[in-house]
Amino acid sequence: MIERTRTDDTHDPTLRSWVDSANDASGDFPIQNLPFATFRHDFEERPRVGIAIGDQVLDCLEAGRAGCFDSLNPAVRDALQSWSLNALMALGRADARDVRALVSRMLREGGAHAEATERLRDRVLVPASRVSLLVPAEIGDYTDFYASIFHASRVGALFRPDNPLLPNYKWVPIGYHGRASSVVASEASVRRPVGQTRKGSEGAPAVGPSAGLDYEVELAMWVCGQNALGEAVPLARAEERLFGLGLLNDWSARDIQSWEYQPLGPFLSKSFATTVSPWIVTADALEPFRAPAFTRDAGDPQPLPYLDDGNDRAHGAFDVILEASICTELMRASGLPPHRLSASNTRSLYWTPAQMITHHASNGCNLRPGDLLGSGTVSGPTDDSRACLLEITRRGAEPVSLPGGETRTFLQDGDEVIVRGWCERDGAARIGFGECRGVVRAGG
Ligand code: CA
Numbered sequence: 001m002i003e004r005t006r007t008d009d010t011h012d013p014t015l016r017s018w019v020d021s022a023n024d025a026s027g028d029f030p031i032q033n034l035p036f037a038t039f040r041h042d043f044e045e046r047p048r049v050g051i052a053i054g055d056q057v058l059d060c061l062e063a064g065r066a067g068c069f070d071s072l073n074p075a076v077r078d079a080l081q082s083w084s085l086n087a088l089m090a091l092g093r094a095d096a097r098d099v100r101a102l103v104s105r106m107l108r109e110g111g112a113h114a115e116a117t118e119r120l121r122d123r124v125l126v127p128a129s130r131v132s133l134l135v136p137a138e139i140g141d142y143t144d145f146y147a148s149i150f151h152a153s154r155v156g157a158l159f160r161p162d163n164p165l166l167p168n169y170k171w172v173p174i175g176y177h178g179r180a181s182s183v184v185a186s187e188a189s190v191r192r193p194v195g196q197t198r199k200g201s202e203g204a205p206a207v208g209p210s211a212g213l214d215y216e217v218e219l220a221m222w223v224c225g226q227n228a229l230g231e232a233v234p235l236a237r238a239e240e241r242l243f244g245l246g247l248l249n250d251w252s253a254r255d256i257q258s259w260e261y262q263p264l265g266p267f268l269s270k271s272f273a274t275t276v277s278p279w280i281v282t283a284d285a286l287e288p289f290r291a292p293a294f295t296r297d298a299g300d301p302q303p304l305p306y307l308d309d310g311n312d313r314a315h316g317a318f319d320v321i322l323e324a325s326i327c328t329e330l331m332r333a334s335g336l337p338p339h340r341l342s343a344s345n346t347r348s349l350y351w352t353p354a355q356m357i358t359h360h361a362s363n364g365c366n367l368r369p370g371d372l373l374g375s376g377t378v379s380g381p382t383d384d385s386r387a388c389l390l391e392i393t394r395r396g397a398e399p400v401s402l403p404g405g406e407t408r409t410f411l412q413d414g415d416e417v418i419v420r421g422w423c424e425r426d427g428a429a430r431i432g433f434g435e436c437r438g439v440v441r442a443g444g
Pocket of ligand 1: 144145216218250374376377
């Protein structure tokens with residue numbers, strides 16, 4: 001078992017970077033963050049590993065060629081030269097921690113490697129505005145959980161008023177296997193899916209473009225390291241498998257979903273597109289924002305022993321604020337800013353990331369570097385923390401009003417959904433996740 005790092009000098013809120021834009025206190029990417037992405041320069045096809053600092057990207061291929069990573073072990077150096085984050089993820093969390101610690105010393109004011117790096121700035125830094133940010137890893141498998149009890153209860157009440165929360169919910173971290181091939185990066189447009197739906201409870205279904213297109217605000221959990229097939233991941237070691245966190249929008253066609261989901265769960269209502277944010281905030285960068293696991297109601301069962309230990313109870317959750325906004329085509333044409341639909345916090349998840357990882361591997365399922373786990377819709381207890389339109393509009397019964405006079409039950413063509421995430425608390429530097437956005441395009 002490796003101990004959690006706790007906070008160290010890389011989290012010091014007084015650190016500043018010689019990259020000026022990183023010192024904006026309201027920015028997402030200060031020196032205390034240093035998230036990873038895969039990006040492509042406008043002038044070439046080859047993807048590269050990058051690290052965000054302010055409005056710049058540290059080009060790890062160039063930085064490695066320039067000798068900036070010579071103090072790292074050769075396997076880590078090679079991983080930083082590769083075409084995606086999978087190689088670094090395969091090495092594991094401790095190596096990613098070493099990279100972040102070194103880059104902090106390269107980019108902070110007065111850092112041990114700051115002068116040498118600043119001399120190379122034109123070679124190793126590129127403005128984020130001049131690169132394309134990609135899906136950060138080649139995703140072998142994508143699993144989506146259902147870890148907000150508030151989302152599960154509200155959705156359950158809409159579909160099964162007499163029996164909203166199924167009896168397994170408080171015992172099992174519920175999930176289903178999603179589709180890795182249709183995970184797209186932020187800014188990719190999302191085509192409205194065609195599918196089979198049935199109006200009412202009788203009669204034949206029809207085929208056509210979904211009339212119930214929705215978003216779901218989720219936390220993305222990126223897996224590192226590997227366990228052999230047949231080998232479980234004990235809870236005490238689960239955090240070694242968490243490379244970092246990002247944002248995820250699980251686009252969902254509710255009308256297709258409600259017709260197809262029984263008995264085996266969602267299928268084509270989800271697999272047409274899932275958008276992820278390009279930046280992965282490492283679990284180590286999030287150390288100042290650890291939180292106790294969800295406080296269960298007095299009458300709820302405690303987790304079974306394989307999903308329970310003191311460390312996870314005390315520090316297993318993350319304190320991340322997630323916000324969803326919408327900007328319709330009319331709003332854009334009228335110059336109106338995006339309208340906030342919800343803000344919620346990942347502390348309201350009933351299960352911690354470590355519990356989800358441990359449960360996932362408890363049957364011997366092998367989790368591989370680059371695997372993507374979604375948390376499920378991160379809804380909280382209050383009305384303004386309902387993190388999808390299904391909940392906000394009560395399945396279309398209560399349309400939401402938008403600036404400019406429009407209303408929405410579900411998404412229309414041209415609507416853009418923007419998900420943002422950040423962490424802030426006294427005594428720590430604010431860090432952010434960037435954005436996860438996509439515009440709905442006509443389908444059919
Ligand atoms: Ca979902």
